[in-house]
Amino acid sequence: MxxxxxxxxxxxxxxxxxxxxxxxxxxxxxxxxxxxxxxxxxxxxxxxxxxxxxxxxxxxxxxxxxxxSSNAEMVWKVTIAQSLPKGDKLEIVIQKGTEAGACIFQPFLSQRTIVQYDERKEAKRIERWRKIAKEAAEQSHRSIIPHINAVSSWKSLLKQFVDYDLILFCYEEEGRSGAVELRELLQDFKSKQWETAPRIMVIIGPEGGFTSQEADAAVASGAKLIGLGKRILRTETAALYALACLAYESGELGGN
Structure with a gap:
């Protein structure tokens, strides 16, 4: 219907x-x-x-x-912080991320962001992104429309960390090293007693990835460095991959 x-x-x-x-x-x-x-x-x-x-x-x-009654929302409230990618990739992230259960999308600028950000066009682009989120929420039978925040600077993004219970900084060097501890980290997170739905931010880099300086700054501000496996994912794939991991470990897909 x-x-x-x-x-x-x-x-x-x-x-x-x-x-x-x-x-x-x-x-x-x-x-x-x-x-x-x-x-x-x-x-x-x-x-x-x-x-x-x-x-x-x-x-x-x-x-x-x-x-x-509706039970279409994720147990964990997930924000996807996505460094602005080229072309229409962010539209794909918003559409598919909405279907996968994200509740907030936070575009931001990082050192290796390739796209030329034009603040004058921001209002029009956000309007389009919000329309995409609305249509995806309707299609996937969600009860809420994910919120699309205005594009943030890197420093402003770091200041948002205090509003979250867990910050996952997706860093390809973690995957290459084999030190992928995402499941252990999430199982420990799940074992805690939360009075309200916990808030998680997943941070995804641009096409060129994050610099080591950005990784260090994120850790200093409270983020956990994680890898998403040993394969290098496209920027528009990483958010969806992470959302699937979170859905499983939260118990939505039968995770223990």
């Missing part, structure tokens, strides 16, 4: 209103009619089953039939 995220103000106790692109999609693409049902989400964990009452090209009205 088709799922739509709507602003909280458009979802009341007994009815929901869908506007703009969502209304056009319901009418023109799905060809839905009064009496058809859809799932509406407020983006904060409230999901409802609703029956359409009226449809036009800019507005759809539906009555809420029942509240739905």
């Amino acid at each position: 088709q799922r739509y995220f709507v602003p909280e103000g458009q979802m009341g106790q007994h009815s929901v209103t869908l506007e703009g692109e969502d209304a056009r999609h319901i009418g023109a693409v799905m060809r839905s009619k009064p009496g058809d049902c859809l799932i509406a989400c407020d983006g904060n964990g409230r999901d409802v089953l609703a029956k359409i009452v009226s449809v036009d090209k800019n507005n759809v009205q539906a009555d809420i039939i029942e509240q739905l």
Whole structure:
């Protein structure tokens, strides 16, 4: 069944209103009619089953039939901090990372970032990234839309570390050395008693990787250096690989 995220103000106790692109999609693409049902989400964990009452090209009205429970979110709240990659690679990371369960994406600039960052174009790009996250969250039946933060500097990223329970700094030199202790690290992390869902940041470098100076700075600020196996992953692959590891070790995929 088709799922739509709507602003909280458009979802009341007994009815929901869908506007703009969502209304056009319901009418023109799905060809839905009064009496058809859809799932509406407020983006904060409230999901409802609703029956359409009226449809036009800019507005759809539906009555809420029942509240739905959802268990589509990861146990751990994962932020993907991704150094800006070339081309549309970040769009791939956001789309697939949303499907895999990330809750925040933090683009940032590092020493070997290749792409030329243009602050004047940032608002337009963030708008596009957020649209991609919304559509991916709907497709994967998430209850929240991951938040896309503004592009950060390296120094600003380091200052965010205090907001997290675990910082995983993906460093290819760790993988090459064979000192890959990610599973042991995550099992120890999982054994702790958390009163609320723990917050984890996974930091992914650009096409050229991180410098040793950046690795040292990350460790000094509280990060754990990890490898993602002995193979060298593309920057757009690394985040998804890490998310799969986290999903397994958190128990979502049957990890012990």
